[in-house]
Amino acid sequence: xxxxxxxxxxxxxxxxxxxxxxxxxxxxxxxxxxxxxxxxxxxxxxxxxxxxxxxxxxxxxxxxxxxxxxxxxxxxxxxxxxxxxxxxxxxxxxxxxxxxxxxxxxxxxxxxxxxxx
Numbered sequence: 001x002x003x004x005x006x007x008x009x010x011x012x013x014x015x016x017x018x019x020x021x022x023x024x025x026x027x028x029x030x031x032x033x034x035x036x037x038x039x040x041x042x043x044x045x046x047x048x049x050x051x052x053x054x055x056x057x058x059x060x061x062x063x064x065x066x067x068x069x070x071x072x073x074x075x076x077x078x079x080x081x082x083x084x085x086x087x088x089x090x091x092x093x094x095x096x097x098x099x100x101x102x103x104x105x106x107x108x109x110x111x112x113x114x115x116x117x
Contacts, residue, residue: 018026
């Protein structure tokens with residue numbers, strides 16, 4: 001019988017009160033009805049700034065590695081080819097010839113230094 005209970009009954013604590021999960025879900029629904037995309041962009045920006053103020057470079061390195069590992073577990077070679085192509089196209093649209101000359105020069109210098117080691 002307990003398996004047929006509705007969502008409201010399932011999300012109640014043993015004392016019959018609303019649980020944290022249910023309260024959070026309902027609060028999120030209410031908030032989404034009252035705010036637009038810009039609101040969420042603004043609070044995301046503020047959250048990102050607060051996070052960057054309280055964490056160092058190692059924190060970002062660690063979460064980047066975890067994200068990269070999770071992504072590589074769920075995507076194949078074609079996925080990376082596609083995002084690389086999109087990134088290259090976006091870069092070419094926003095940078096001029098001087099940018100490519102500069103990065104090519106840096107790459108050549110680096111390669112020359114690596115060969116001299």
